[in-house]
Each structure stands twice: as structure tokens, then as C-alpha cells.
Amino acid sequence: AQSVTQLGSHVSVSEGALVLLRCNYSSSVPPYLFWYVQYPNQGLQLLLKYTSAATLVKGINGFEAEFKKSETSFHLTKPSAHMSDAAEYFCAVSDPGTNAGKSTFGDGTTLTVKP
Amino acid sequence: KAGVTQTPRYLIKTRGQQVTLSCSPISGHRSVSWYQQTPGQGLQFLFEYFSETQRNKGNFPGRFSGRQFSNSRSEMNVSTLELGDSALYLCASSPGTTTGELFFGEGSRLTVL
Numbered sequence: 001a002q003s004v005t006q007l008g009s010h011v012s013v014s015e016g017a018l019v020l021l022r023c024n025y026s027s028s029v030p031p032y033l034f035w036y037v038q039y040p041n042q043g044l045q046l047l048l049k050y051t052s053a054a055t056l057v058k059g060i061n062g063f064e065a066e067f068k069k070s071e072t073s074f075h076l077t078k079p080s081a082h083m084s085d086a087a088e089y090f091c092a093v094s095d096p097g098t099n100a101g102k103s104t105f106g107d108g109t110t111l112t113v114k115p
Numbered sequence: 116k117a118g119v120t121q122t123p124r125y126l127i128k129t130r131g132q133q134v135t136l137s138c139s140p141i142s143g144h145r146s147v148s149w150y151q152q153t154p155g156q157g158l159q160f161l162f163e164y165f166s167e168t169q170r171n172k173g174n175f176p177g178r179f180s181g182r183q184f185s186n187s188r189s190e191m192n193v194s195t196l197e198l199g200d201s202a203l204y205l206c207a208s209s210p211g212t213t214t215g216e217l218f219f220g221e222g223s224r225l226t227v228l
Contacts, residue, residue, distance in 0.1 A: 032215040043119070043205055043219030051215070090158065094215040101146045101163035101209055102171040103217060108157060 002027045002093045006106035014114045019063075019078040021109045023091030026072065033074045034092040034103065035065055044090060050074060051096075061085070086113045117142065119220035121206050127226045133194040136223045140187050140208030146170070147189040148217060149181060152203040161204075164189055165211050193225075201227045 007022040025031060032051045036044040048059025055067040065076045074091060088110050092103040120139040128134050140147050148171075149161040160173040164183035181191040187208075193200055203224050207217035 034216060036217075036219075041221075043221045044207075044217070045219070046216050049216050096215065101148045101165065101207075101211070101215070101217070102160050102173075103148075103215065104160070105150075105158040 002031065002095065002104045004091050004093050004104055004106040006089075006091050006109050008109055009107060010110045010112065012112040012114060013081045015083055016080050019076070019081045019085065019111065021076040021089050021091075021111065023065075023074045023076065023106060024072050025074060025091070025093045027093055027095070029095055031093045032096055033065075033067060034094070035059065035063070035074075035076045036090045036092060036105075038088045038090065038108075040087075047076070047089075081111075081113045083113050083115065086111055119206055119208050119218055121204075121220035121223050123223060124221065125224045125226075127228060128196050129228050130196055130198060132196050133192060134196060134225060135190055135192045136204055136206075136225075138189045138191075138206030138208075138220060140189070140206075141218055143210065144208035144218070145187055145211035146209045147183055147187065148207045148209070149189070149191050150205045150207065151175075152205055152222070153201075158205070161191065196227045198227050201225060 003026045005024045034049045035047040050067045058064045091106040094103040146165045148163040163171040167183045178194045183189045203222045205222045207219045
């Protein structure tokens with residue numbers, strides 16, 4: 001069974017500071033990993049994905065994540081936070097193949113950006 | 116390209132009633148998945164349909180059902196509503212290939228009184 005653990009349900013940073021949102025996964029097969037963002041009263045939007053190619057993945061809005069198999073981690077980073085980054089972020093894992101449409105999500109991390 | 120469209124966006128029902136939610140996927144996407152989002156349980160997978168067949172199913176009671184039509188549009192139905200069914204129901208579509216990325220609609224917010 002797959003699982004995702006997001007460390008820290010709330011993260012607060014100052015505008016311009018580094019954003020680091022942590023995600024650890026558990027999977028019996030090489031996983032696909034994703035980060036999604038959700039703004040209030042909206043659905044989720046894909047930020048970036050890892051599908052066994054390059055371990056450093058770049059996404060939209062200046063976010064990137066690094067897949068570290070030895071640490072079973074897929075942490076999300078952004079060098080400089082912007083006020084518009086305030087949202088809830090979800091890490092997700094899925095099995096390749098027929099389970100592609102079934103993802104397991106973490107509990108989410110709410111990012112607050114202080115001016 | 117139009118995104119995933121869910122209707123209705125908001126609805127209020129009473130216990131014991133049933134509800135049907137609709138989802139129109141991105142054109143060309145053959146897979147539609149449904150998720151329930153609540154503050155207490157987070158995002159939980161309900162089911163996935165691919166080419167009109169249920170391909171995956173989550174751990175929800177039989178009161179939750181779904182279907183997919185030949186044009187890939189999908190509906191989910193919840194019968195005999197309970198207070199705990201109050202949630203944001205999210206539909207997501209994907210091309211149906213193995214990459215697994217999901218494209219979400221804005222959700223249908225169901226309140227059960």
C-alpha cells in the first residue's frame with residue numbers, strides 16, 4: 001500500500017524567504033509523485049510531477065522538487081516566497097500503470113506568507 | 116482547451132435524500148476519478164472510470180456509486196445521505212495513460228442537513 005506523509009500541517013514564511021514543504025512517501029514499487037496546490041474554494045492544480053526521469057523536477061510558479069529515493073522524500077521548494085503562494089499544498093503518490101488514476105494524497109500543508 | 120467542469124458547484128440536501136453530481140472531463144481525456152475532501156479525512160479516493168468501466172475503487176460504502184458515459188462524462192451518486200457525507204467532491208480527469216497526473220475541477224460542495 002502506498003502512503004504519503006507531509007511534515008507540518010502549517011508552514012509560515014516571510015515574503016522573499018525560502019519555502020520548504022516536506023513530503024515523505026512509502027511505496028512498494030517505483031512511484032510517481034506529484035505536488036498539487038489548492039486555493040480557497042477551488043480544485044487542485046498540478047504544480048509538478050516526478051515520473052522516473054530527472055530527479056530534480058521544475059514546476060510552475062518557480063517551484064521545484066527533488067526525488068531522493070534513499071530518503072523516500074519529495075520535498076517542495078521555492079527560493080523566494082510571494083504573497084500569491086499562500087495556499088494549501090498536497091503531495092500525492094500513484095502507481096504507474098492501471099492505478100494511474102488513483103492517487104494517494106497527504107494531509108496537506110497550509111502555507112502562510114507574511115508581508 | 117476547456118478544463119474539467121463540475122455541476123452543481125453548491126448544493127444542500129437533507130439526511131436520507133440522494134444526490135447526483137456531474138463531471139465533464141477535459142476533451143480527449145478518457146479517465147475520470149472522484150475524490151471526497153473533508154477537513155477531518157482529507158482527500159479520499161472514491162473511484163475511477165476509464166472508457167465507461169470502473170477501473171479502481173476506494174473504500175467507501177455502496178451508497179456511493181458512479182458511472183461514465185461514452186463521451187467520458189461522469190456522474191456520481193450518493194444515496195441515503197448522512198450528515199458525514201457533507202464534503203467537497205472533486206472530479207479529476209486524465210488522459211488515461213500511465214503518467215497519473217490529474218486535472219481537477221473546482222468541485223461540488225455538498226452540505227447535508
